Amino acid sequence: MIPINHVAGTAIPFGAKNVDTDVIIPAHWLKTITRDGLGKGAFESLRADPDNIFDNERNKGAQILIAGDNFGCGSSREHAAWALLDMGITCVIAPSFSDIFSGNAFKNGILTVVLPQEAVDRLLDVAVDQPIDVDLETQTVTTPFQDRFSFEIDPFRKHCLLQGLDEVGLTLAREEAIVAHEAKIADDLPFLAHAG
Amino acid sequence: MTAQPKTLYEKIWDAHVVERRDDGTCLIWIDRHLVHEVTSPQAFEALRVAGRKVRRPDLTLAVPDHNLPTTARLDASGARLPIADPESAQQLAALERNAPEFGIRLIGATDAEQGIVHVVGPEQGFSLPGATIVCGDSHTACHGGLGALAFGIGTSEVEHVLATQTLLLKQSKTMEVRVEGQLGAGVSAKDVVLHICGVLRASGGTGYVIEYTGSAIRDLSIEGRLTISNMAIEHGARAGLIAPDDKTIAYVEGRPYAPKGADWDKAVAWWKSLASDAGATYDKVIVIDAADIQPTVTWGTSPEDTVAITGVVPAPESFADPAKQEAARKSLAYMGLEAGQKLTEVEVQNVFIGSCTNSRIEDMRAAAAIVKGRKKADNVRWAIVVPGSGLVKAQAEAEGLDKIFIEAGIEWREPGCSACLAMNPDKVPAGERCASTSNRNFVGRQGPGARTHLVSPAMAAAAAVTGRLSDARELMA
Incomplete structure (x- = not known):
């Protein structure tokens, strides 16, 4: 597992609520026996729209995804985490995550940051044209406008993520x-x- | 000193703690592990790469179900028919290779006992009350209907269980969902759990293990309890639980993997001690009056979007939360429905009776009772019944249920996950509507653009013969 500490730069201001793992990676992409190459199937139904946020030129290379409440609900498929990683996402910020998804994300070295809805709303606004900075060591999310949000994380998970254990x-x-x-x-x- | 009263969940949890860390994380022993072809290949691959063994191969059972076609698997001479889709064939071949390589028992694609893992586990007596049960599938919550602590895990956790027979977990909060009173005539377990999905919403159970209690739950058969617990994940709960009782014990007794002899007597004594103690407290309690539950159907693209069949499609403005209003607008556009439309006027082109939620013998009987003496409506293009296992199929055939469906123009298939998820040839075409006994109405779940209405087996059967969403009570003898 690749250690993770500091993630900064473009964040995709997605924000949708109750995004299930069928949306993150539809079932027909699950017929693989390896972990690689799922990024092209990620958010397939949303990316059918040519103006979708994921393929927007500005969001190329983004490592951070800002999502809505209950992100990753539904199926336990770890392919959802693999698909995000394959797209280059290493950090997801949301008001809440499904239990199974956050476990899967952690086990693949993806940092899931839980912040109150108001903080997420603020980050969604900022991320439209400004970078976001996430620091695991100090457990903070900051913006160029002096916003500073602290987040909680399980100490064991923090240790494993920082060390890539x-x-x-x-x-x-x-x-x-x-x-x-x-x-x-x-x-x-x-x-x-x-x-x- | 008097022992602190404990809930069912706390009793099972405490019996399985290998080690507790200072931060509260526990290493939990896993009693039973089910694997299928879709979420296991990468776990076995990781073991192979790291040179690791399966610690207790005897506690894992492998059954293919997700992408097996539900058409005939053998030709007239008894030879195995090939699977047309090369990727599905590859995943099945991987399971058939991995199980013997790691010493794991496999119920194969053409074995009489094959079926959906969540039907096979209880049916074989592999799933037991009080056990910790995991599988790389979120509907593992199903086995909680027996009083097992059962939950879905990701592939890295599958690997962890294979290598160590344990998982690292934090104890969940507890919620009691109590359904008191008597269910109305024609109201099934599926209606109860769809109603609960509407009350708790899709994330109301996040962080909790839910214990379903109350007289309406106790009155249900084991099949019905499995249906309820199966959908605990649809309100975000890690697991569902229903206390084991005499019905549970009678259900488990004599099944192939069930305990025997002295072990059986010990098991029964322990199972009888598992019910939540009087005075045990839950972090949250929800009380539902059974009389409020009507035959229920979903109108949107989340299992929380439920409404009584006698009702109308809700207006997005009727929701307080602006985000939900927006989600409802999108759902209605996707579903091709208008606010205010009567549910019973919505025509369906497809009917699917099956899935780990509703493919047990009782479900087959409920659907057949509606179909008997009737014909599939002309506007229904495709209607299939997919029994949950080979044993359910054989039992249904012994009762003549298959003939009832076939005579009505409804197809009778081989066991598997089928049209619950678009991973095998059973799919709903874009823009078409399906009355489905499965558990998820997500966008694209039954195929890209497919429109799913979740219902009970009786309601799906009613839709098949009337050609529209229907109140099954009107067709009951």
């Missing part, structure tokens, strides 16, 4: 605790310890 590797290092629990389940709840 692999969660599977971290958990495998807890082998002793896992073995102990496995033995406890076998004793206390033997009917769960094996299937059939």
